[in-house]
Amino acid sequence: MSEQSTYQVGKLLPNWVIRATDQIMDYYIKRYLNCDPIVLDRPPQPQSGHQYMLYAHIPFCKTLCSYCTFHRFLFKEYKAREYFVNLRKEMDYVKALGYDFTAMYIGGGTTTILEDELIATIEHARKLFPSIKEVSCETDPAQIATPTFRNLKGLVDRMSIGVQSFDDNILKLTERYDKFGSGAQIYDRLHEALELFPTTNIDMIFGFRGQSLEMLQRDMDLLVELNPRQITTYPLMVTSQTKKSVKNTIAAKGLELADQYRIIMNTLGSRYRQLTSWTFGRTHDEGFDEYVVDHDEYVGVGSGAFSFLGSNLYVNTFSLHRYGLRIAQGKTGVERQRHFDKHAVLQYRLLLGLFSARLSRKYFRQVHGVNLDRALFKEMLALKLIGAIKDNPQDPDNLIVTDAGKFLGLVMMKAFYSGMDNVRAELRKPLKDIDM
Numbered sequence: 001m002s003e004q005s006t007y008q009v010g011k012l013l014p015n016w017v018i019r020a021t022d023q024i025m026d027y028y029i030k031r032y033l034n035c036d037p038i039v040l041d042r043p044p045q046p047q048s049g050h051q052y053m054l055y056a057h058i059p060f061c062k063t064l065c066s067y068c069t070f071h072r073f074l075f076k077e078y079k080a081r082e083y084f085v086n087l088r089k090e091m092d093y094v095k096a097l098g099y100d101f102t103a104m105y106i107g108g109g110t111t112t113i114l115e116d117e118l119i120a121t122i123e124h125a126r127k128l129f130p131s132i133k134e135v136s137c138e139t140d141p142a143q144i145a146t147p148t149f150r151n152l153k154g155l156v157d158r159m160s161i162g163v164q165s166f167d168d169n170i171l172k173l174t175e176r177y178d179k180f181g182s183g184a185q186i187y188d189r190l191h192e193a194l195e196l197f198p199t200t201n202i203d204m205i206f207g208f209r210g211q212s213l214e215m216l217q218r219d220m221d222l223l224v225e226l227n228p229r230q231i232t233t234y235p236l237m238v239t240s241q242t243k244k245s246v247k248n249t250i251a252a253k254g255l256e257l258a259d260q261y262r263i264i265m266n267t268l269g270s271r272y273r274q275l276t277s278w279t280f281g282r283t284h285d286e287g288f289d290e291y292v293v294d295h296d297e298y299v300g301v302g303s304g305a306f307s308f309l310g311s312n313l314y315v316n317t318f319s320l321h322r323y324g325l326r327i328a329q330g331k332t333g334v335e336r337q338r339h340f341d342k343h344a345v346l347q348y349r350l351l352l353g354l355f356s357a358r359l360s361r362k363y364f365r366q367v368h369g370v371n372l373d374r375a376l377f378k379e380m381l382a383l384k385l386i387g388a389i390k391d392n393p394q395d396p397d398n399l400i401v402t403d404a405g406k407f408l409g410l411v412m413m414k415a416f417y418s419g420m421d422n423v424r425a426e427l428r429k430p431l432k433d434i435d436m
Ligand SMILES: C[S@@+](CC[C@H](N)C(=O)[O-])C[C@H]1O[C@@H](n2cnc3c(N)ncnc32)[C@H](O)[C@@H]1O
Pocket: 061, 067, 068, 069, 070, 107, 108, 109, 110, 138, 139, 140, 141, 161, 162, 163, 164, 203, 204, 205, 234, 235, 236, 237, 238, 242
């Protein structure tokens, strides 16, 4: 068991609030998260004075996990090499539109699957966009054991490694034990990886079937021993894409989320700073945690990448074949769009404020030109009534997000990410063999 923590989480939310939140989120997701029928050639040009982040998607994995909701295909080297070449060309087209970026987030899939191509891509991005100060990548516990993994040192500022659990039963349940090693083997490998990058993040998941509170506590204790700079603890998301394979086998049956979250907060809360509802950092200055929180606007390159610009979500083609054709025709991957009205954008920003426990009246006033309490009157009233937020008498511009509010942020973000997966599911549905 962990040593006695000085931090103890207060009361979280009753189950009826979680259920009601899920229903409300479901309503908004159905209403907002779908694409307009038009097909675009490229994203719009940048707006002067705006700051942007570059997101690049690498949709390849050597093995496909049944619970995974991300856009990924089984790795074939020749396809992946061709893809990386196209990705760099797409970055050229984005540069020609006039964009510059302060940061780059490379997500997957497994971004390190071809290290030489990844390195060429990072170097190309840094040359095109000299304002990039931080580069973040994602990888898995098998990749960190390869001899070439060290080549990324000095190029990557933050490496995020998907561990999910150190418990062998959970690793077997998720079929990761044979592919990535036992919990003890992964733990040993992590020691070395932690030394390579300024920030290493470890991804964990809770909410697996049979994952007792003791098992989760042990996972948290092992993390505290390892002491990485950053830890992300995702609740298992079951979405329309993974429902069939996961719901009756891998996902926990009941609503145990609050008890599990209490263990996570009680163990990590006193040793780390909470950066979002599910990310913990040793300091506040951790570079990326959830890039959608830190960057209001971002441009996505690569198949299946999203961009958020102004009041619009843009979605790149999910077909590798179409992606190649578009790049050959001088177009970017951006194909579909969803416009949001002002109220929807404000609601989205409120969700991010709750999720990051940084809810600022000043931000809404200065960036969106509104009075938060009036523009989102019903939402703010509901959050206050259930004890998710409260006024800060010392600092009227910043609201306090309570532990219950952080938990609500987690429940809402989980629903939001699952909703984004519905967009992926809709756009992946027509894919044939030629597209993969
Ligand atoms: C895109 S993956 C990349 C990590 C790497 N490929 C690996 O598996 O180790 C990033 C993270 O998303 C999380 N993730 C994937 N599917 C999830 C799901 N259904 N629910 C919650 N988290 C999930 C995992 O923690 C994973 O490490």
